[in-house]
Amino acid sequence: MNSTLIEKHVTPISSNWPTWFAAEQKTALTDYEQSPTPTRRHESWRFANLKPLDLSAFVDAQPVSSEGRLINASSGLGEFSAKMVFGNNALLHRSAQSLPDGVIFESLESAAANHAELFRKYFMARPTDLGSSKFTALHKARVSTGVFLYVPANTTVTLPIEIFHWAEGNNASIFPHTLLICGENSSVTVMDYFKSADKLTALACGVNDLHLEKGSRLTYIAVQDWSSTTTAFHINSTNVDANAKCTALIANFGGGFVRGESLSRLIGEGSRSEMYSINPVEGTREIDQRTLQDHIAPHATSDLLYLNALDDRSRTIFAGLIKVEPGAQGTDAYQKVRNLILSDDADPNSMPGLEILNDEVRCSHGATNGPVSEDELFYMQARGIDRDKARRLVVNGFFNSLLERIEDAAVRTHLSGLLAKRLSVD
């Protein structure tokens, strides 16, 4: 029999965690059970649809039916340096073709045992806390594996690392985790794919921790492509030290209800965080994103650009805050959400925000809503392209303009291809 997700007696079936972490998981489960379920009275859940927060239907994910099928289907870039494939909370495959010496790329639970000091220092060390602490507690209580990547100082991983997380089975619940630590002056690109093996409803409750030490470079791309009825929480915490640069792009292609939270903490002078997201939504899907650009150190830059294209009766919620702490003089911070409205019934909600505790800063924020330009449609139709295809091309173009900000040409081309496929314009 399947066990329901939150039955108290449930302890992870085959826990490979060290005992000290298993104890922390028990505490986390208690936290989850004792935290109140959010209501709309909470500012951080304003406008949100709360029905999906009832998780009582979800059950423990069973082992996947065919590991080989999922491993074969886990193909992304033509060239990559290493890969991990997870299915229903188990590591199915790990390969490392070309990782430089000293790079640690292993499952989270083995890293907790083999690299306990690093693990303890970084694993969920900086809570995001933008409303979903109840669900991050659930994540911690139930996480059974995930990615641990440590790139030592002065090390460049040339080709991207690819990670696949699969969900399979009706009402399966999975808890993906990606922990990335970039040592001083290191450089790496990571592609994190989230996919459904079937069209069934699942629960995904994932966390990614990105830690950039001084002078490091990280490009982190999350391609979320869950089934269109899946409930997903994706909680991100990014910490950027002096002169380091993080470029993070979240593409939400799937999911029925997706709650995303992203925190960027600019903790070192001259650090830079780029926070990008592209969200094509249709049907009755809802993408709810909350962000915080926390400027702690001086002369740091953050640049947030979220693009939503809403069709049918879909909904998006964006609530973002730029917070400039007292010591963060010389801050340069941008925050922009653009909604392309494809239907009269679509419902975009934007709440950009600023909280500035230092006068010597440059900040801008804003939100725009606009329809597809009739002139653009006419021009494309005048070339023989039918209206529906023209519309999809315009949406594709809208998102592609953001993909141009991804430096790695192979990654950019790959993403562009995935996007074209998603929008049926390829």
Place this chain on the structure above:
Amino acid sequence: MSLNIQNLHANIGEREILKGLNLEIPKGQIHAIMGKNGSGKSTLAKVMAGHPDYEVTAGEVTLDGLNLFEMAEPDERARAGLFVAFQYPMEIPGVTIANFIRAALQARLPKGEELDAVEYYELLYKKMELLKIPRNFTSRAVNEGFSGGEKKRCEVLQMAMLNPVYCVLDETDSGLDIDALKIVSEGVNAMRSPERGMLVITHYQRLLDYIVPDVVHVMVDGRIVLSGDKSLALKLEANGYDWVEKEALQQA
């Protein structure tokens, strides 16, 4: 076989712009329409293309006998063989020229048939060479950040790729310096064919030195008021439009 415009009346809002325009361009010929700003030249091009801002109140346009106005959507007209090179082409952010033209060609294929990518790029590069367009252009977004001249070349490139039966070029010479004008004209001349009719709209005679028309028409206040051979263009260049307008008034 012709592009035949009969008694065409068209409005924008309440205002009538085309007031009974008649014009026939047989296949194999190039006709030019000249006229002052505001005479309705660009309206004619947009009405034929099917721009939603204009309302046709009377008359008809046929392409080799096919009634253009029975095709409600602009894309049907384009696939039927009409191409309009616009005076002010739209920018389409994020859509590359290569993908745009590919989508337009794909739209002309039967359902289920795929455009051959290798052949497509071969043809595209060949046409680009003719128009002296550098190859890196293909990965630029359509018209975005283009100079006036680049936009016009891009229009002619699309025309060359889509192989239309009837072409309407609206002020394709505006914004071009003399070198660009020559290149664009060569591109247009390369498309001269017994199987194709062309209508060139301009208010400068200069373009007609390079694209030599079979017939020149003068448009005043929404009608063609005078037609003649290419010498008419020279006469207009020398004497202006006032005398044509006077003659038109006298005839009316």
